[in-house]
Amino acid sequence: MTVTQRLTMAHFRTPIFNDWCPGCGDFGILSSIQMALAELQIEPHRVAVFSGIGCSSKTPHYINAYGIHTVHGRPLPFALAAKLANPDLTVLAVGGDGDGLGIGAGHFVNTGRRNIDITYILFDNGVYGLTKGQASPTLRRGLKTKALPRPNINDAVNPIALAIVSGYTFVARGYAYDTRHLKELIKQGILHRGTSFIQVLQPCPTYNDLFTKEWYAGEDRIDPQTNKPMPRIYKLEETGYDGEVKNPSEEEEIAKITEAIKKSYDWGDRIPIGVFYKNPHVPTYDQRIATIAPQYLQSAPAWQPVRSKSLRPVADVSSLFDELRVKP
Amino acid sequence: MHEPKKKFVFSWMIGGAQGSGVDSSANLFAYSIASAGYYVFGKREYYSNIKGEHSYFNVVASDSQVRSTVDNVHLLASFDAETVFRHAWEVEEGGGIVFDATLENERLRNIPTIEERVKEDIAQRLKNDSLGETLGDVLESARRRGVRLYPIPYMDLIKKTGEILGEKQLTLLMRMVNTMAVAASFAIIGADINRLHRGLSYAFRAKRAVVDMNFTACKVVYDYFKSNFPDDFPIRVPNRQLSEDLILVNGTTIVGIAKIVAGCRVQTYYPITPAADESVYLEDKQVFSLNATSDGDEYEYPHLAENKELSDKGHILVFQSEDELAAIDMAIGASLAGVRAATSTSGPGFSLMVEGLGWAGMNEVPVVITIYQRGGPSTGLPTRHEQGDLLFTVFAGHGEIPRIVMASGDMLEAFYDTIKAFNYAEKFQVPVVHLLDKSLANSTHTIPVPALDDVLLDRGLLINEHLDGKTYKRFQFTETGISPRVPLGTRGGIFWNTGDEHDELGHISEDPIIRTKMMDKRMSKLQVIRESIPPNEKVAIYGDSDAKDWIVSWGSTKGPILDALEMLEEEGYSSIGFMQFKILYPFPSELALETLQGARRIIDVEQNYSGQMGKLMAMEAGLRPTNLVVKYNGRPFTSTEVRDGLKEVLSRNIKRIVMNRGG
Incomplete structure (x- = not known):
């Protein structure tokens, strides 16, 4: 059977009740993923979505595709192996900042060393x-979100910079409430040959009372001239920034990396989203x-025959035995 | 009644500093002796160290199958002082010591790598003999016991070899001292020098120039022996005919080969002693040939390979992950994609894998975890032997999951068990822990070339086609608790997995009714496993089946126990049975009861502190061992040690005996 019908977002929805809090930024990310898959016309059964543990890691249950909700901090190892086993799969990994940068930080860094084609x-x-x-690993020092009894005394990791120095070859940031933009980033991430990392700024309406939708929208800063809020978020591409390595030279690579890392430290009144770094x-x-x-490339693990129709093993190990054979 | 023929046993040992080629010389000796027509078993002991600490290799050669080492040494080959200081005491009367003639004045106290406790021990022995503390004194003590001494002027012989080879840079030839020690041993026991050529090819993997150079050195040593020592060593090892087709192999290699046969196509690992050798071997042999099928038989191609031009070679992907958390998760991820996948580790690595194990159990994912146990707890004794992880692997994880824990007693079993592990994992959709240990990993053994005639790969309810029709439910309730499984990428097969409790589709569910049904579904597989695995795959029974006294054990103690039983039979002990447990979980209680109920003694022989299998048996079958023979000093049992332990139990009914032999 081949798909004749054009895939839409609806094909990627499940009838499962979504128990995220009303107003959660996760909804925007979920829609962006579904839109991206639909626009790329990837059949649902060719997609596998892996997640860790936490609110955001429930995402696979809401997507009509293979959905593997794994162990806290570990979506990446599961996802990487599935992709290596069957390169035909479109593999996504999703999870929260605590999942990926706290308990899963080791996997986050090491995934960068391999450039396996997942997003x-x-x-x-x-x-x-x-x-x-x-407090999660991305909450800055000195901040006190609603549920913290005391201000956070840990420093935050910089996910964009960490991804770049770890070796990710597509590093971007999106915003949960700009689904069109985020969808495009996800599409680019999926199409990029190599490991893509997309950090999504996601307001938590229940527990993060500092970085709210209103804060990102700049509702606390009214432009005296226009009398309108001055949004904190801006798009890198609109400033002429281009993080893509065009020629494979070490010099250009380092220049782009340095520029991207510098950009990743922008925070506060001006917060960039878009592609920070890309190296194809x-x-x-x-x-x-x-x-x-x-x-x-021809015979990935999931494609290989391992037995015959009469259930006999097909691997020929006679030469391996021969190397060990006792010969008089 | 037949008169048991006295078994020919020759125990040879070589030692030296790590990094000086002890391993390759031991392989050279073992292969050469096997090539001369003997069965061999070799035990390797080494420190957690790269260079400098003392390692040694004990090889036992015999005219019939031998499965363990013995305490006594007939011939000790050395090229450093430490080996003689440490091991001269093990050489029995009439035996011999090969040593560097220039080292006689070496002082015990000057050797930094001998532990103080060991030095005191040696000093005391020498004092008892009214001797000083030099190497010469140790040799004198041995000579007084009737040990033959073979001083070798290694340096002179290297010079001579250099002259023949036209090589003036003697430092290049210095590494050959270990080969010379082997050649000296061959000369002493009257073995065929040409077999050394075979052994050199095996040990140096056909690097022709190295082989020839070493063989020249061997000939120089042979000539030296002819003109300098009497040819009167009591043990002679002439060429004989082997009636079997044998391979000389260690545990990590045989398991690696078995994984290829089993169809394992993804192996993950994080480097750890003593498991890493298996993965490194697989990485080396990652590309292999495929059998041509015959008699109308054809390959079974995965449906995921439709319309693909596949290679005519097979390939196993070996992945070195960042830690063991990732290692097991990657194996599971590959398994979800329809691949037979495994990871290989030791106790500390398995500690990290426990969360992944639980997830695999919860999501009914087949995965094989090969564990080469070593001395624990914590980092423990990284390079030494123990069977301390049985109860850990049986109970590992929070909550309750079905699993299989199995253990192999020797290398041939390890080969077939590895294949069975994959079959069990897929058939029952459970994680399978295959327990091996350091002794199996690092010993070398002559075993028959494994026959593959009866090997079948059972993939259970794996669906090998796209599903175009009704809703697929990954966790569909079935009579057996086992549901049809599809690989990721199957059209019409979309499913969800989660470590949360879930419904038949795999979505999170906290419904108490579903929860109970799902627990029942998963846990009932234990009963299915009990009923499906045939008795001969669960246990093996040796010796007198009507015995009053029974030995129970598991894993690599099998070798020394069987060899000890042969010795006990020769000494007139009879009516002893040995029940080896191969499936440890679910524990084959029914078989244990059938054989052991009514036994006078149940003697539990294990290499751990508490007799873990005995405890498991008491818990599962209600049978408590009456006697315990345990050892946890990090060195595997020798056959003579097991024999002596058993004699203590049989003659004095001692309840718990702790053995402590080995250097």
Whole structure:
């Protein structure tokens, strides 16, 4: 059967009750993912969405695609292996900032070393929502969100900078309430050959009373001339910024990396979203495997026959035994 | 009644500083002796260290199958002082010591790598013999016990080899001292020098120039022996004919080969001793040939490969992950994609894998976890032997999941068990823990080339087609608790997985009725497993089946126990049975009861402190061992040690004996 019908967002919805808080930024991210998949016309059964633990990690249940809700902090290892096992799959990993940068930080960093072709979307709200609002690894020092008994005394990690220095080859930031823009980032991420990382600024209406939708919209800063709020968020592409490495030279790479990291520190009154860094010239992991074992590209693990129709193993290990054989 | 023929046993040992080629010389010896027509079992002992600490290898050669080492040494080969200081005491009367003739004045106290406790021990022995503390004194003590001494002027012989080879840079040749020690051993026991050539090819993997150079050195040593020592060593090892087709292999290699046969196509790991060798071997052999099928048989292609031009070679992807958390999760991720996947680790790594194990159990994902146990707890004894993780693997994880824990007793079992582990995992859709240990990992053993005639791969209820029709439910309630499974990417097969309790589709559910049904579904698989696995895959029974005294054990103690039973039979002990448990969980209580109920003694032999299998048996079958023979000093049982422990139990009915042999 081939799909003749054009896929729409509706094909990626499930009839499951969504128990996120009303007004949660996660809704915008969920829609953006569904829109992106629909616009790319990827059939649902070719998509696998992996998540960790937390509010945002319930996302796979709301998407009509293979949905694997894994262990806290571990969506990446599951996702990477599924992609390596069957490169035909479009693999997404999703999870919160605590999941990805706290308990899963080791996987976050090491995933950057491999450039496996998946897209990782980090729902960043600065708090651990499902456990009632503790500070997450992206909450800055000195801040006190609603549920904290004392201001946070830990420094925040910079997800964009960390992704870039870890080796991610597509690094972007979106905003949960700008779904059109976010959808485009997700599409770019999926189409990019290599590991894509998209940090999404996601207001938590219940536990993060500092970085609210209103705050991002600049409702606390009224332009005296226009009498309108001055939004904090702006789009990198609208400023002429271009984070893509055009020529594969170390010099250009370092220049783009440095520029992107510098940009990633902008916060407060001017918060950039868009593509910070993109390098399409880094070999992907499957290309690296193929330098050792060319057959990988032709015969990925999930495609190989392992037995015959009469259930016999098909691997021939006689030469391996022969290397060990005792010969008089 | 047949008179048991006295078994020929020759125990050889070589030692030296780590990094000086002890391993390759031991492989050289083991292969060469096997090539001369003998069965061998070799045990490797080493420190958690790269260079400098003392390692040694004990090889036992025999005219019939041998499965363990013995305490006594017939011939000790050395090229450093430490080996002689440490091991001269193990050489029995009539045996021999090969040593560097220039080291006689070395002082015990000057050797930094011998622990103080060991130095005191050696000093005391020497004092008892009214001797000083030099190497010469140790040799004198051995000589007084009737041990033959073979001083070798290694340096002179290297010079001579250099002259023959036209090589003036002697430092290049210095590494060959270990080969020379082996050649000396061969000369002493009257073995065929040409077999050393075979052994050199095996040990140096056909690097022709290295092989030839080493063989020249061997000939120099042989000539030296002819003109300098009497040919009167009591043990002779002439060429004989082997009646079987054998391979010489260690545990990590045989398991690696088995994984390829089993159809494992993703193996993940994080480096850890003693498991990493398996993954490194697989990485080396990652591309392999496929069998041509015959008699109308054809490959079964996965539906995910439709319209693909596949390679005519097979490939196993070996992935070194950032930690063991990722290692098990990656194996699970690959399994979800329809691949037979495994990870390989040791106790500390498995500690990290427990959360992934629980998830796999909850989501009914087949995954194989190969564990090479080592001394615990914590970092414990990283390079030493123990069977301390049985209860840990049986109970690991919060909440309750079905699982299989199985253990292999020797290398041939490890081969077939590895394949079975994948079959069980897919058939019952559970995680399978395959317990091995350091002794199996690092020992070398001659075993028959594993026959593959009866090997079948059972993939259980894995659906190998796209589903175009009714709603697919991954966790559909069924009579057996096992539901049809599809790989990711199957059209019409979309499912959800979650570590939360879930409904048949795989969506989160906290409904108490669904919860109970799902727990019942998963846990009832334990009963299905009990009923489906045939008795001979669960236990093995050796010795007298009507015995009054029964040994119970699991894992690599099998070798020394069987060898000890042979010795006990020779000494006139009879009516001893040995029940080896191969499936540890779910525990085969019915078989234990059938055999052991009414036994006079149940003697539990294990390499841990508390007799873990005995406790499991008491819990599951209500049978409590009457006696315990345990060992937890990090060194595997020797057969003679098990024999002596059993004799203590049989003659004096001691309840708990702690053995403590080995250096």
